[in-house]
Amino acid sequence: MSSTSSRSGAVAVIGRPNVGKSTLVNALVGAKISITSNRPQTTRHRLLGIATFPRGQLQLVDTPGIHGEQGKRSGKAMNRMMNRAARGALEGVDVALLVIEAGRWDNEDGLAYDALHDAGLPVVLVVNQVDKQKDKTALLPFITKVTEGRDFAAVHPLSALKRSGLEQLVATLMDLVPEAEPMYGEDEITDKSQRFLAGELVREQLMRRLGEELPYSTTVEVEKFEEEPSPKTGVMYRIDAVIWVEREGQKAIVIGKGGERLRDIGKHARQQMERLFGAKVFLQTWVRVREGWSDDEAALRALGYHD
Numbered sequence: 001m002s003s004t005s006s007r008s009g010a011v012a013v014i015g016r017p018n019v020g021k022s023t024l025v026n027a028l029v030g031a032k033i034s035i036t037s038n039r040p041q042t043t044r045h046r047l048l049g050i051a052t053f054p055r056g057q058l059q060l061v062d063t064p065g066i067h068g069e070q071g072k073r074s075g076k077a078m079n080r081m082m083n084r085a086a087r088g089a090l091e092g093v094d095v096a097l098l099v100i101e102a103g104r105w106d107n108e109d110g111l112a113y114d115a116l117h118d119a120g121l122p123v124v125l126v127v128n129q130v131d132k133q134k135d136k137t138a139l140l141p142f143i144t145k146v147t148e149g150r151d152f153a154a155v156h157p158l159s160a161l162k163r164s165g166l167e168q169l170v171a172t173l174m175d176l177v178p179e180a181e182p183m184y185g186e187d188e189i190t191d192k193s194q195r196f197l198a199g200e201l202v203r204e205q206l207m208r209r210l211g212e213e214l215p216y217s218t219t220v221e222v223e224k225f226e227e228e229p230s231p232k233t234g235v236m237y238r239i240d241a242v243i244w245v246e247r248e249g250q251k252a253i254v255i256g257k258g259g260e261r262l263r264d265i266g267k268h269a270r271q272q273m274e275r276l277f278g279a280k281v282f283l284q285t286w287v288r289v290r291e292g293w294s295d296d297e298a299a300l301r302a303l304g305y306h307d
């Protein structure tokens, strides 16, 4: 069915940690607004990705992964907040995307489906990472098994990373969201400030460069974010970012031998910021110690974590 009137609606992106939700949102938005890494629980904040197409606009709510009790820090304030943020994401939503990894369906995916279906939302199944599946003939039986006895509005095998299968997904979503005028301008890509995105890009480099060595409690605070006129690029940004850790030993790990690791983190984060903002960036980074903050909800709020 085609329609000449504009469509606009909110789409919740739900799924286990590390299935590729942020990669999918970035691919749909066409820019890097949500950080990704191969480490589960990369996404901590609720983030709106705005994707405008000829037929209308999708407001994509990228949620921190809904996860069970298996996490090491599952009892801690950080996880409680992340789960609450993921559940809160269903308010005002028109469609839910349940993102899974091709070939893998477990109990948690089933629970997520039940929650979305019970909420009365149309659920679109996104079978992501199909590029990783060597045996392509396994895909159909897998999908048959997953969809049996479940009421999905549509099923889309795709690769968020390779950006294949996205057009068909967008067409499905446009049919499922209501007829409405776009909520945001077509050049807007997120509801988050550049200041927030700058902090997230530093956090992304931390995760990529430290991997398992990085404590989950680490966070980033942007202390200064100043825009100045620049004769060459129009504007430039001066950004100071503080990396908070819990112990002196962790500080040494982040800084690295002779400061090399911190320099690397800063350099790559700056390059990503310059790409995203389209302007020159001067970035300074520090590492500071704040003890025991990850189990303290008040401290989390002060650092910008919200339910």
Ligand SMILES: Nc1nc2c(ncn2[C@@H]2O[C@H](COP(=O)(O)OP(=O)(O)OP(=O)(O)O)[C@@H](O)[C@H]2O)c(=O)[nH]1
Pocket (backbone or CB within 6 Å): 015, 016, 017, 018, 019, 020, 021, 022, 023, 024, 035, 036, 037, 038, 039, 040, 041, 042, 043, 044, 063, 064, 065, 128, 129, 130, 131, 132, 158, 159, 160, 161, 162
């Ligand atoms: N091969 C392949 N890898 C993918 C695909 N989509 C995502 N990935 C990779 O999977 C990893 C996790 O992706 P993210 O987008 O951070 O996953 P997420 O679901 O947002 O993770 P959380 O933030 O932990 O909830 C990254 O290393 C991605 O590059 C895909 O279609 N194919």
